[in-house]
Amino acid sequence: MGTVYITQEDAFIGKVDERLNVKYEKKTILDVPLIKIDGLVVMGRASISPATIAELVNQKIPLTFLTNNGKYIARLEPEMSKNIFLRSAQWKARGESPQAIHASKGFVRGKLKNYRYSLLKSQRSYPDLDLNGGLNQLATAIANLDQATSIDSIRGLEGAGSAAYFSCFNQLIRVDNFQFHTRNRRPPTDPVNSLLSLGYALLRHDVQGAINIVGFDPYLGYLHTERYGRPSLALDLMEEFRPVIVDAVVLTAINRRILVPTDFITEPLSNAVSLTKEGLHKFLRLYQEKKQTKFKHPVMQKQYTYQESFELQARLLAKYLMGEIEKYPPLVMK
Numbered sequence: 001m002g003t004v005y006i007t008q009e010d011a012f013i014g015k016v017d018e019r020l021n022v023k024y025e026k027k028t029i030l031d032v033p034l035i036k037i038d039g040l041v042v043m044g045r046a047s048i049s050p051a052t053i054a055e056l057v058n059q060k061i062p063l064t065f066l067t068n069n070g071k072y073i074a075r076l077e078p079e080m081s082k083n084i085f086l087r088s089a090q091w092k093a094r095g096e097s098p099q100a101i102h103a104s105k106g107f108v109r110g111k112l113k114n115y116r117y118s119l120l121k122s123q124r125s126y127p128d129l130d131l132n133g134g135l136n137q138l139a140t141a142i143a144n145l146d147q148a149t150s151i152d153s154i155r156g157l158e159g160a161g162s163a164a165y166f167s168c169f170n171q172l173i174r175v176d177n178f179q180f181h182t183r184n185r186r187p188p189t190d191p192v193n194s195l196l197s198l199g200y201a202l203l204r205h206d207v208q209g210a211i212n213i214v215g216f217d218p219y220l221g222y223l224h225t226e227r228y229g230r231p232s233l234a235l236d237l238m239e240e241f242r243p244v245i246v247d248a249v250v251l252t253a254i255n256r257r258i259l260v261p262t263d264f265i266t267e268p269l270s271n272a273v274s275l276t277k278e279g280l281h282k283f284l285r286l287y288q289e290k291k292q293t294k295f296k297h298p299v300m301q302k303q304y305t306y307q308e309s310f311e312l313q314a315r316l317l318a319k320y321l322m323g324e325i326e327k328y329p330p331l332v333m334k
Helices: 049-056 082-093 100-124 130-145 151-172 191-214 232-255 277-291 306-321
Strands: 003-006 013-018 021-022 029-033 037-043 047-050 063-066 072-076 264-266 273-275 294-296 303-305
Touching: 003 029, 003 191, 003 277, 013 130, 029 232, 037 191, 047 273, 049 072, 063 191, 072 191, 082 130, 082 306, 100 151, 100 232, 100 294, 100 306, 130 151, 151 232, 191 232, 191 273, 191 306, 232 277, 277 306, 303 306
Parallel strands: 003 037, 013 047, 037 063
Antiparallel strands: 013 021, 021 029, 063 072, 264 273, 294 303
16 A cells, blocks of 8 residues: 555544554544555644554554645654664765765766656657757756766756756646746745645655665765755655656646646645645545556666665665665666
8 A cells, every 4th residue: 555645634543453543523534454554644633642653663654744735744753773884884975975976976867867858758749849958958967967076066967957957847737727937835836836845745755764764864865965854865865756756746637637726725825835635635646656656677677666666776875885886876767
């Protein structure tokens, strides 16, 4: 089943024997074996029993709390993995070390090449698109990565490549009642940005769970700077997944008219845009389906789901930092 999302306001989350049981107004709205759950995400206001929390920790199932529009609140995780040797290698590589620079290049290379893959795929599907400007800027940023000698210069190339990609994003939207002008967040003030922000919040939950399984310290990253409470390594590793999972789901939801303007609401004071309850259910279903989609991993040359590839990429990064492989291979779609 993967990740379970609880979206019902004022629901009560409990456990009955070895099953997660969710009730609303004394009626059961969800009953699923805990063994089938990889993660639990509570979106909005819901209550959870202490016994359920204890069982989630015991079965190593992470619990994440988000607002209705996907803003991160808190996360409860099982005890950290006992792999002290991996965390020692992770900490030794911090700063401007050759390993940190190499890994950061890998994260950005994966992200920018997947941006390019997405634009080329759209161009093949819709010959009327004029994406050459963005594609050329992405190609330049990717080529310049090899000459980058500092984390800041890598960040600059990531920023330039992302700007090039998002300058084309509105062309990828093929319906008249949605538009994208520029990336905005905290809060997102239009439907497209609200979907992107929500999707990235869900992706962060999944990637952070994967790196915890492998044994990393999620708060020590390389590309993203250290900040109190910020899971920098999760943000690093999720970069290469953003275009192929979240952006793809957002475009599918819009272009196939699975979501329509009436699925969104706007807060009167902040102008923050979020999904209605029904719209949220549609988006979560699409996101879950995408995670379970299988593809041929370009490095392993085997079929994996995107959900499995979160942990696979974390293990490849671990092997690199431990000196078991010479390079970290980012996930690059072909």
